[in-house]
Amino acid sequence: MLLELNDQGRIDVRIWHALGREILIRHGVEAELATVVTDVLVEADKRGVVTHGLTRLPSYVARVHKGLLDPNARPEIVKDGQTLVLLDGHNGFGAVAAVDAVELATDRARDHGMCWVSVRNSNHFGMAGYYSHRLAQRGLVGIVITNASPAVAAYGGKRATLGTNPLSIAAPAQGEPIVLDMATTTVARGKIRRAKAEGKTLPPGLALDIDGNPTTDPETALKGTLASLGGPKGYGLAVMIDLLSGVVAGGSILTELRQATDLSGKAGTCFTIVAADIGRISDHEEYVTRIEEFRSLIKQSGEPGAKIYLPGEIESERAAKAEADGIDVPNDVLESLKTLLS
Numbered sequence: 001m002l003l004e005l006n007d008q009g010r011i012d013v014r015i016w017h018a019l020g021r022e023i024l025i026r027h028g029v030e031a032e033l034a035t036v037v038t039d040v041l042v043e044a045d046k047r048g049v050v051t052h053g054l055t056r057l058p059s060y061v062a063r064v065h066k067g068l069l070d071p072n073a074r075p076e077i078v079k080d081g082q083t084l085v086l087l088d089g090h091n092g093f094g095a096v097a098a099v100d101a102v103e104l105a106t107d108r109a110r111d112h113g114m115c116w117v118s119v120r121n122s123n124h125f126g127m128a129g130y131y132s133h134r135l136a137q138r139g140l141v142g143i144v145i146t147n148a149s150p151a152v153a154a155y156g157g158k159r160a161t162l163g164t165n166p167l168s169i170a171a172p173a174q175g176e177p178i179v180l181d182m183a184t185t186t187v188a189r190g191k192i193r194r195a196k197a198e199g200k201t202l203p204p205g206l207a208l209d210i211d212g213n214p215t216t217d218p219e220t221a222l223k224g225t226l227a228s229l230g231g232p233k234g235y236g237l238a239v240m241i242d243l244l245s246g247v248v249a250g251g252s253i254l255t256e257l258r259q260a261t262d263l264s265g266k267a268g269t270c271f272t273i274v275a276a277d278i279g280r281i282s283d284h285e286e287y288v289t290r291i292e293e294f295r296s297l298i299k300q301s302g303e304p305g306a307k308i309y310l311p312g313e314i315e316s317e318r319a320a321k322a323e324a325d326g327i328d329v330p331n332d333v334l335e336s337l338k339t340l341l342s
Contacts (some may be wrong), residue, residue, distance in 0.1 A: 003015065006326050010326025011329050016045065017039075017042045019337060020038035020042060020338045021035055021038045024037060024057070028072070029071040029072065030071075036096050038054075038128075040095040040099070043055050043127065043130050044126055044130070045329075046318065047319045050128040050333070051188060051193065055334065056126070057340060060124075061108060061340055062261075066263050067315055070090060071093070074090065074096065075089050075100045075119065076090060085115065086120070087271075089119050089121045092122065094120075094122045094126065097314075098130075098131050098273065100274060101119055101271075101273045102275075105140075105275035106138055106140065106275055116272065116274050118249040119249065120252070122269045123260070124267060127179030127181065128145075129170070129180075131144045131168070132170035132179060134175030135273075137172070137177060139279065142275055143168070143273070144166075144272070144274075145166070145168075145241045145245055146167040146241070146270070146271035146272075147168055147242040147246045147252075147254075147271070149257040150185050150254065152184075152185055152238060155236075160255075162254065163187055164185045164238075165184045166181070166188070174292060176312065177313030178291075181315075182229075183227055184229055184241065185226040185238075186205060187207075192218045193218070194330075195218040196219055200218070202215070206221070207225065208225050210224045244272055249270045251268060251270035256268055
């Protein structure tokens with residue numbers, strides 16, 4: 001496959017997508033599922049969230065070859081309460097299970113007003129905001145949470161017990177939805193890995209070493225723990241997200257989970273996707289008017305000429321630029337992907 005950079009030193013989105021899909025197919029993934037996974041990862045790259053983009057493919061492929069991820073598994077409904085549904089991911093790609101959960105939640109929310117879908121026995125699903133954004137584009141409020149492998153000590157504890165446990169909430173709006181996508185730590189672990197790959201030090205306050213002391217060295221940080229966002233507040237959020245993902249689904253929790261790069265066992269990732277049809281409680285025209293008033297009040301709250309962003313707007317701008325100019329790909333990521341084609 002020809003991977004030429006354009007005049008801006010970037011790779012066209014379509015070429016980047018074709019690369020990801022080809023890699024997955026070569027490593028045993030059915031074409032339909034390869035497209036789903038690639039869609040999710042490339043969207044992260046477009047939005048500048050490189051830690052959740054195609055850089056994830058080497059670890060995904062390694063898990064497939066180790067027998068720790070079933071590349072062609074499809075999720076199955078194991079309990080169906082109409083507006084409360086449990087899916088088993090059968091240890092397949094997280095993106096495949098999550099996209100199915102979004103489709104199911106969409107249909108049920110339109111029928112019943114809202115739907116909660118829990119997924120157990122799955123894997124890393126990429127960028128949480130991909131799924132909430134997709135729901136909001138359909139006029140639904142989307143809430144997405146997932147547990148993750150241990151990276152954070154409990155508040156007052158020392159050993160890594162909780163994951164970064166991301167949360168994403170998206171609300172429909174005129175044009176692009178308003179999308180919050182955040183970890184419950186001061187930084188996602190993928191950004192620590194990215195700093196290590198680029199030979200950079202970390203800003204203070206992001207991570208602790210194995211003895212619980214602050215560190216700015218990414219390698220030391222990866223052996224230690226990440227700092228919770230807002231101390232006990234981020235810790236509390238992480239606790240509830242793991243509870244509402246893993247415990248509710250009857251799946252893996254806390255130290256039972258494995259990160260994508262850990263080939264010692266199955267990941268066991270659990271997540272929850274909630275969709276709500278706000279048209280059941282809010283007149284559509286009134287909602288559109290009010291959310292634009294809301295947006296305007298936020299935008300006008302700074303000094304004259306200051307640009308104030310709502311959650312998700314920076315990422316939307318990056319995505320539009322990527323579609324026009326291509327994706328800016330770190331050299332080490334590109335080289336690691338090329339090896340998967342050989």
